[in-house]
Amino acid sequence: MANWDVIVIGLGGVGSAAAYHLAARGCRVLGLDQHHRLHTYGSSHGKTRIIRQAYFEHPSYVPLLRRAYELWNELEQAADEHLFHRTGLVELGPKEGVVIPGVLRSAAEHGLAIEELPIAEVARRWPGLAARELHSQSQWQAVIEKDAGYLRVEACVEAHLRLAEQASATLQHERPVRHWRASPHGVEVTTDDGVEHADRLVIAGGPWSGQLLSGLGIRLSVLRKYQYWYAPQQTGYDQRDGFPCFFHETPTGYFYGFPSNDRDGLKVSRHSGGTPIVSPTPAHPPDHADQSLIEDYLKAFLPGVGNHLQAQVGCYYTMTPDEHFIVDVHPDHPQVAIVAGLSGHGFKFTSVLGEIASQLVLDGQTTLETSLLRLERRHNT
Ligand SMILES: Cc1cc2nc3c(=O)[nH]c(=O)nc-3n(C[C@H](O)[C@H](O)[C@H](O)COP(=O)(O)OP(=O)(O)OC[C@H]3O[C@@H](n4cnc5c(N)ncnc54)[C@H](O)[C@@H]3O)c2cc1C
Structure with missing residues (x-):
């Protein structure tokens, strides 16, 4: 019997948002991070991140950005905090x-x-x-x-973490995941303090994603x-x-x-x-x-x-080789969702990527168009 509905590995930009969206949908969520809250060892620190919609990287990102803007706005209301500065x-x-x-x-x-x-x-x-x-x-x-500007990066992560906790998520920092595997009933996640069992898993390991996703053939x-x-x-x-x-x-x-x-x-x-x-x-x-x-x-x-x-x-x-994100369910384990390889332009999307990760892992699909970001392209790039 799983003690959690969903485990989220990594509580940085993406994982904090995923934990929030999953908890908001009523799941019993365990979030695990190897480092302390708001640490400066990964990719989501340094006070500011640019946010913009007229996306030179590819027009397919624009609908995701429209949803990201709505979600940042909702997060500001829920957290009662000014996160997005519209400097132009x-x-x-x-x-x-x-x-x-x-x-x-x-x-x-x-x-x-x-x-x-x-x-x-x-x-x-x-x-x-x-x-x-x-x-x-x-x-x-x-x-x-x-209608562009910057996000206060640490304040955004903290707002997602705090609201996830308010929605009853359990978040444990300084608890590295050593190994995960799919089990007949869900997933098993091994830490130094024992094994956690869940029905589903979200992997949001940022620059450590290569280790967490080895064997998947992703070149990061x-x-x-x-x-x-x-x-x-x-x-x-x-x-x-x-x-x-x-x-x-x-x-x-x-x-x-x-x-x-x-x-x-x-x-x-x-x-x-x-x-x-x-x-x-x-x-x-x-x-x-x-x-x-x-x-x-x-x-x-x-x-x-x-x-x-x-x-x-x-x-x-x-x-990633083509500098587009990887956002998908695991090809062998539909109970596992992956967000990785944000290629230096992902923070502005973390609000919507958290929502998408929650949909992929709970519903097996997302309401947003993400075909540019699917895993299957890894064989062609
Ligand atoms: C200098 C710089 C400038 C940038 N500028 C912009 C910008 O202007 N606009 C923009 O949109 N984006 C920008 N980005 C990109 C953006 O910041 C990143 O894409 C985004 O923050 C990545 O979030 P993440 O959740 O993938 O990674 P992270 O926030 O690093 O989170 C990954 C988390 O996983 C945890 N973890 C990993 N492995 C394990 C494990 N085994 N067990 C437990 N926990 C684990 C880590 O400790 C970490 O907390 C910039 C990035 C950098 C570095």
């Missing part, structure tokens, strides 16, 4: 590049409100972005998405990435002054960032690049080459920020 997002890059055409395609297919701007108008609205480098790029274009690679905060040396970069989030496709890669505020400097990071690692470690040695690329980028495109580094934090991307 400026995306900049070559007209014939990846980002601008991708944004325009998603916006056109799904009727999303965006504004196309000439570079000179960007410089007029946000002088902090008015670098000579930008003016010299005659083939560049800007797109503004007003883990990249170490960094987030940096700089104290702006000139005014005009603050959220209160209307400075937006930004995402640039540049000749040296993709860079993105967030406005400064009362507590924190301007945060900037490189979406491309990253150091491949074999398995996640808690400590992140400084990466001087990465920092130097960041500071070259700031000098060229946000010159008033300067190079007074306040803080830096390491983090992990878990990449």
Whole structure:
């Protein structure tokens, strides 16, 4: 006899949301995480994550984002907390590049409100972005998405955890899962304190997913990435002054960032690049080459920020070969749902991925279209 309806392995971005949705549906939920609550060893820390809908990566994500927006809104109401800051997002890059055409395609297919701007108008609205480098790029274009901004990443995870507990989920941190297996009646999950039995299982292991899903033929690679905060040396970069989030496709890669505020400097990071690692470690040695690329980028495109580094934090991307997520039921065990390989762009989706994981594991299907994210493509990529 199973003592739980569903066990959730991993209580980070996805697992916290899955535990919440499962508990809200009345399941007896056990959530297990190897580390302490809101730890900084995985992928869901560093204060902020960009959220946007005109998705350059693929238009198929837009319906998921529409649902994610509804769920973030519901979470804010239920938690009575401001989680989503609608600062707007400026995306900049070559007209014939990846980002601008991708944004325009998603916006056109799904009727999303965006504004196309000439570079000179960007410089007029946000002088902090008015670098000579930008003016010299005659083939560049800007797109503004007003209903975009950032999520407070740790506050989102904590809100999901807290509301899951209020809905009677049992969440146990610092309890690593050593092994799981399907049993005739459900699943068995082995920890150092014994074996837990459940009817169903959700696996949401973030950068540790490779270990939890070995044997499934999924190719996941883990990249170490960094987030940096700089104290702006000139005014005009603050959220209160209307400075937006930004995402640039540049000749040296993709860079993105967030406005400064009362507590924190301007945060900037490189979406491309990253150091491949074999398995996640808690400590992140400084990466001087990465920092130097960041500071070259700031000098060229946000010159008033300067190079007074306040803080830096390491983090992990878990990449699939095609950089689309894996969201599916286990091919051999229909009582097991998997969310993995969020490829460095998954946090904005965690609200809806939690809901989808709960539907997959309880109903065997989801009400949302997820064919782009199915496991079967692993043989082709
Ligand atoms: C620097 C950086 C910037 C990013 N920027 C953005 C952005 O702007 N917008 C965006 O949408 N996304 C962004 N992302 C991506 C996003 O943050 C991740 O896709 C998302 O947070 C991943 O959530 P997760 O639940 O898969 O992983 P995690 O949050 O890491 O959760 C996995 C959990 O599983 C637990 N676990 C693993 N194995 C076990 C085990 N055996 N037993 C028990 N527990 C286990 C871990 O301890 C961990 O808590 C960024 C990521 C990084 C690193």
